Amino acid sequence: MAFNDNVRNTFETELEAIRAAGLFKQERYLHSPQFSEIEVEFPAGATVRRCINVCANNYLGLSSHPDVIAAAHAGLDSRGYGMSSVRFICGTQDIHRQLETRLTDFLGTEDTLLFPSCMDANGGFFEACLKEQDVMIADRLVHASIVDGMRLCKAMQDTYKHSDMNHLEEKLIEHQDKRVRMIITDGVFSMDGDFAKLSEIVALAEKYDAMVFVDDSHATGFIGRTGRGTHEHCGVLGKIDVITTTLGKALGGASGGCVSGRKELVEMCRQRARPYLFSNAVAPVIVAGALKVLDLISTSTDRRDKLEWNAKYWRGLLKDAGFDLKEGESPIVPVMLYDAKLAQDFATDLFNEGVYAVGFFFPVVAKGQARIRTQLSAAHEKHHLDAALEAFKKVGGKHGILGLGKKELIARAGA
Amino acid sequence: MDELMKVIHDYVVKEYLEEGDDRVITEMTPLITGGIVDSFSMVSLKRFLERKYSIRIPDEDATPDEFDSVQRIAALVRRFQQSQQVGA
Numbered sequence: 001m002a003f004n005d006n007v008r009n010t011f012e013t014e015l016e017a018i019r020a021a022g023l024f025k026q027e028r029y030l031h032s033p034q035f036s037e038i039e040v041e042f043p044a045g046a047t048v049r050r051c052i053n054v055c056a057n058n059y060l061g062l063s064s065h066p067d068v069i070a071a072a073h074a075g076l077d078s079r080g081y082g083m084s085s086v087r088f089i090c091g092t093q094d095i096h097r098q099l100e101t102r103l104t105d106f107l108g109t110e111d112t113l114l115f116p117s118c119m120d121a122n123g124g125f126f127e128a129c130l131k132e133q134d135v136m137i138a139d140r141l142v143h144a145s146i147v148d149g150m151r152l153c154k155a156m157q158d159t160y161k162h163s164d165m166n167h168l169e170e171k172l173i174e175h176q177d178k179r180v181r182m183i184i185t186d187g188v189f190s191m192d193g194d195f196a197k198l199s200e201i202v203a204l205a206e207k208y209d210a211m212v213f214v215d216d217s218h219a220t221g222f223i224g225r226t227g228r229g230t231h232e233h234c235g236v237l238g239k240i241d242v243i244t245t246t247l248g249k250a251l252g253g254a255s256g257g258c259v260s261g262r263k264e265l266v267e268m269c270r271q272r273a274r275p276y277l278f279s280n281a282v283a284p285v286i287v288a289g290a291l292k293v294l295d296l297i298s299t300s301t302d303r304r305d306k307l308e309w310n311a312k313y314w315r316g317l318l319k320d321a322g323f324d325l326k327e328g329e330s331p332i333v334p335v336m337l338y339d340a341k342l343a344q345d346f347a348t349d350l351f352n353e354g355v356y357a358v359g360f361f362f363p364v365v366a367k368g369q370a371r372i373r374t375q376l377s378a379a380h381e382k383h384h385l386d387a388a389l390e391a392f393k394k395v396g397g398k399h400g401i402l403g404l405g406k407k408e409l410i411a412r413a414g415a
Numbered sequence: 416m417d418e419l420m421k422v423i424h425d426y427v428v429k430e431y432l433e434e435g436d437d438r439v440i441t442e443m444t445p446l447i448t449g450g451i452v453d454s455f456s457m458v459s460l461k462r463f464l465e466r467k468y469s470i471r472i473p474d475e476d477a478t479p480d481e482f483d484s485v486q487r488i489a490a491l492v493r494r495f496q497q498s499q500q501v502g503a
């Protein structure tokens with residue numbers, strides 16, 4: 001089919017509908033490395049301005065750390081730029097296996113397999129390991145990549161209400177006739193910042209003979225006393241059957257992800273997971289950088305300790321200023337506004353005040369749950385947070401929402 | 416609300432509303448477009464209907480549109496009850 005006017009009109013109409021629904025996404029161009037302060041061009045062509053960044057996944061502030069950059073340079077010099085191959089043909093270097101071993105040790109699992117991203121790890125795992133006679137029982141707020149991965153798998157799908165252990169138990173009872181039951185959850189949920197109840201989930205898994213799968217992308221490197229992740233925080237190290245996680249957030253922030261867990265399941269992925277089999281190996285420069293990240297976070301907890309302090313301090317500042325927050329302990333601190341338009345306007349106003357944050361609304365979060373998601377970093381200093389608070393207070397004052405609780409905010413949105 | 420709609424209603428309330436969620440679900444309440452049920456969690460509702468009424472709803476008929484209210488779901492169930500009885 002030629003790309004004629006009719007076809008073009010079809011797509012233009014669809015794009016217009018996205019715009020009309022207020023869901024059209026635009027990129028903002030950064031003119032600087034990723035850090036707590038960044039140079040941003042927005043909209044395209046506007047003068048570049050310096051902003052405090054409170055929306056990156058740069059939790060440990062290692063995305064532009066000089067030691068990581070130096071290690072990446074050394075990796076580039078010693079192992080080259082690209083592999084021009086998938087892993088199982090001629091794309092596996094010694095450092096790929098080194099990184100997998102180091103991740104296994106860090107996460108406290110049996111084996112690890114690198115993927116081009118955690119999106120790919122989640123996209124490939126289920127189809128590789130589960131069959132028609134199995135069931136996947138997922139928390140309803142798991143990441144989109146898990147939903148996609150489950151849809152590619154022939155095993156039966158089911159869900160339970162977010163973090164509702166009674167509902168999960170009902171589902172486990174209902175599916176006792178299946179060959180394998182797999183409970184699927186995020187470790188830290190990306191939109192709310194709350195932790196999965198992993199100790200209760202593991203107890204239910206033991207009671208009803210199920211496996212546990214955790215995507216710990218928003219936890220690896222900083223949650224738990226030594227940053228191993230949500231399983232360390234919840235006291236269930238060694239009891240999670242599968243952990244997927246990313247190198248694209250706290251662990252340097254470049255790209256790459258992994259499946260880590262029971263060695264037979266990891267081996268099934270090595271044999272059958274399509275994103276692993278049919279996509280290039282993670283570039284050597286990223287592998288070298290990630291190895292240095294693991295060196296840094298294995299020898300000191302200073303960065304995760306600072307992040308923890310920053311998150312607590314920021315949460316306290318916002319609360320004292322009269323914002324309505326989602327309760328939690330993670331460095332994801334959602335400022336609840338409930339109304340989609342207000343969330344968009346609030347983010348724009350913050351940007352004009354020199355703070356880069358993003359509004360999230362339906363369909364990314366549930367209807368009527370619009371928010372500004374703020375994310376802390378070990379790269380933030382106290383003065384960044386104090387300055388960001390002033391912007392939040394100014395914008396909050398402009399919109400008349402300081403001191404309003406959930407009901408009042410919802411009533412205001414409906415007015 | 417007839418008996419069939421009541422069964423569907425009760426399942427939707429139990430399966431999808433969080434504890435403390437006091438939204439009232441009527442036969443016309445938009446479930447999918449209203450953000451109460453999403454396409455990911457809709458699977459359990461489809462399976463419940465198939466088991467409860469001994470019908471098979473093909474995936475191409477289990478659309479968000481057909482599942483968007485208790486009334487529409489009831490109509491879908493009736494359609495397949497009739498057609499599959501006739502087929503049997």
